[in-house]
Amino acid sequence: xxxxxxxxxxxxxxxxxxxxxxxxxxxxxxxxxxxxxxxxxxxxxxxxxxxxxxxxxxxxxxxxxxxxxxxxxxxxxxxxxxxxxxxxxxxxxxxxxxxxxxxxxxxxxxxxxxxxxxxxxxxxxxxxxxxxxxxxxxxxxxxxxxxxxxxxxxxxxxxxxxxxxxxxxxxxxxxxxxxxxxxxxxxxxxxxxxxxxx
Numbered sequence: 001x002x003x004x005x006x007x008x009x010x011x012x013x014x015x016x017x018x019x020x021x022x023x024x025x026x027x028x029x030x031x032x033x034x035x036x037x038x039x040x041x042x043x044x045x046x047x048x049x050x051x052x053x054x055x056x057x058x059x060x061x062x063x064x065x066x067x068x069x070x071x072x073x074x075x076x077x078x079x080x081x082x083x084x085x086x087x088x089x090x091x092x093x094x095x096x097x098x099x100x101x102x103x104x105x106x107x108x109x110x111x112x113x114x115x116x117x118x119x120x121x122x123x124x125x126x127x128x129x130x131x132x133x134x135x136x137x138x139x140x141x142x143x144x145x146x147x148x149x150x151x152x153x154x155x156x157x158x159x160x161x162x163x164x165x166x167x168x169x170x171x172x173x174x175x176x177x178x179x180x181x182x183x184x185x186x187x188x189x190x191x192x193x194x195x196x197x198x
Contacts, residue, residue: 048185051089052192058090059193062107065124066198069131078198080131082189083108083161086182097121106130130161137161155183 059066059081066084070077087109088094097105097120104111106121108130115133119125138157145153162182 045188048188049192052085052189055085055090055092055189056193056196058092059084059198062090062122062127063198065127069124069128072128073131073135075131075135076190076194078190078194079134079186080108080127081193081198082186083130083134083158084127085189085193086186087162091122094121134158134161158183158186 062081062084063077066080067077069075070080084090084107087104088099088107091107093099094106099105099109103113105117106126108127110117110126110130110133115129117126118129134157137160138154140160141148141153141156145156148156159182
């Protein structure tokens with residue numbers, strides 16, 4: 001049942017992402033369907049639920065810029081919010097915008113070893129830069145692995161955003177982390193945030 005619910009969430013998120021690869025504006029009409037379908041699903045394990053319940057309060061501060069960026073890039077705002085929650089707990093884990101190792105910056109944790117961060121750590125410019133990287137990661141996986149399912153391409157794109165894993169030659173449940181948790185956690189967070197106004 002949990003695996004089936006995750007698969008359904010992925011499929012629904014892909015409806016929102018379809019605007020990236022189809023007719024302009026298509027994704028916005030589909031986002032309403034996404035919200036209705038997600039409202040019937042459980043949010044995930046209790047520990048994760050406690051985390052996202054705390055994060056959604058901090059995320060309210062960034063709701064307007066998240067939604068503006070999402071509209072501009074035809075992404076679901078719940079997916080952007082989920083990555084912010086996963087990477088920085090909506091800023092809770094940061095010190096002046098940096099992680100403990102001083103390598104990753106901002107709400108969405110851009111790695112300065114690979115990219116020049118734009119804007120302040122909690123700015124719309126930062127959210128736009130990182131969300132554009134997510135779109136690029138999804139497109140990269142689609143180009144390299146056209147035979148993969150939409151589910152796999154989305155998961156691979158989230159993985160590339162997180163880990164810059166490069167050319168993913170094989171695919172397992174979650175190519176992003178050895179314990180198979182990262183992408184599943186992002187998707188479960190997106191599900192919760194969608195049910196709570198994102």
